[in-house]
Amino acid sequence: MQSAPGSHEEATVGGKVPQDVAGKLTRDAPLAKLVWFKSGGKADWLFEPESVEDLIQFLTRMEEGTPVMALGLGSNLIIRDGGVPGVVVRLGKPFASVEVKRDNVLECGGGAPGILVASSARDAGIAGLEFLRGIPGTVGGFVRMNGGAYGREVADVLVDCDVVMPDGACVRVPVADLDYSYRHSRLPEGAIVVAARFKGEPGDPAEIEAEMNRIAHAREETQPLRSKTGGSTFKNPEGDKAWRLVDAAGCRGLKMGDAQVSEKHANFLINTGHATSADIEGLGEEVRRRVAEATGVALQWEIQRVGRP
Structure with missing residues (x-):
């Protein structure tokens, strides 16, 4: 963790940020290298937690009113040149796991990219998640935005998700409570999706692979x-x-x-x-x-x- 010597909290826009926490905390962190456009300013603070517990502890101790924003792969994002006030939370490798459960369900960390989710489903013979191959983002982002591609969207396959609220409360939200519409959910600003469960159906891995290849080829040809x-x-x-x-x-x-x-x-x-x-x-x-x-x-x-x- 990077922090100011001898300090346990430091002021930022909207409040104070705790310093003595697990995970990596960086002040005035450049964000351009973390987004696809390769442009934009710095985050007042960039926090990269090592676990959900780290994130909960950090947000619980942070002063109320401090702006919080989650950052995934940075694919659907313009970071303005003046930078981002408050804290940007980036879910890295500790949040990128994908685990196959029973009944054709995949449990995925909020930092898992769509291509990993689709590939894991293919390897397990779970169909219906191939479209995630065409979404250039992480689980946290496309669950929040009801991401979609090639005729399907997250609302079609999501069971529920685990969300850490800006005050540190962690809740499990069923898909029905997200009130999904086109590229929109009712999740409040600053809420961070740390895990989600997707349900597919039994399928043939070879056929799933063929559909994923079709999607990859279509993206390459048109985008x-x-x-x-x-x-x-x-x-x-x-x-x-x-x-x-x-x-x-x-x-x-x-x-x-x-x-x-x-x-x-x-x-x-x-x-x-x-x-x-x-x-x-x-x-x-x-x-x-x-x-x-x-x-x-x-x-x-x-x-x-x-x-x-």
């Missing part, structure tokens, strides 16, 4: 996966596709500084060099303006934008 990007930028409006509307407004390839609308997939923004987060977010807002002007549709951000401008 700018080898670029610094953030995934799908805007939510699909009811009955339409965001990329089609962006295209209709003439925005494919549009640039702002080193930020660009992808030529390969018009619903992806990419960092072609040294774009700032302001460049990327500003480009997204310009796309929204042009789409509204050209089509009358107000696109809604799917990428999360956090921190100080």
Whole structure:
């Protein structure tokens, strides 16, 4: 743990952060390297707990009102250039386990990536979770956002999840209580999903592998996966596709500084060099303006934008 010598707590925006805790605590932690866009400022504090108990103890002792944000793979996120106030919690390897249970259930840590969940299901002969191969994030993120791809979403397979609230309380939340809608759940801001259980159905590993390969190939062919990007930028409006509307407004390839609308997939923004987060977010807002002007549709951000401008 990194901490100030002789200090057991230190002030941050909204309150005080306990110093003498298990896990790694870093002040003024650069976040750009942890997100796919490779842009943005620092976290006032970055906390990487070694266990759920570490996280609970840390949050319980933290002063009420201190902002808390969970960070997974950073794939669906713009960290603004002014950095993130309060504490960013990153769930690393201790939270990346996947365990096969009976009745075709997988119990997964909040830091487990979607590809690991899908692969573990394949190896166990559990079908129905192949779509998680196409979600570039961790369990904690796509459970919170009801992530989806290729015709399925988390709401279709989630049994329940374990959530640590900002005050340190740990609760188990059944899927029905999440009130899922398109890319949204009722989890409060600052709540951190530390584990989840997904249920599939018996399947043939070879067929599951073939479907996962189909998804991987489709992503490779249609998305700018080898670029610094953030995934799908805007939510699909009811009955339409965001990329089609962006295209209709003439925005494919549009640039702002080193930020660009992808030529390969018009619903992806990419960092072609040294774009700032302001460049990327500003480009997204310009796309929204042009789409509204050209089509009358107000696109809604799917990428999360956090921190100080």
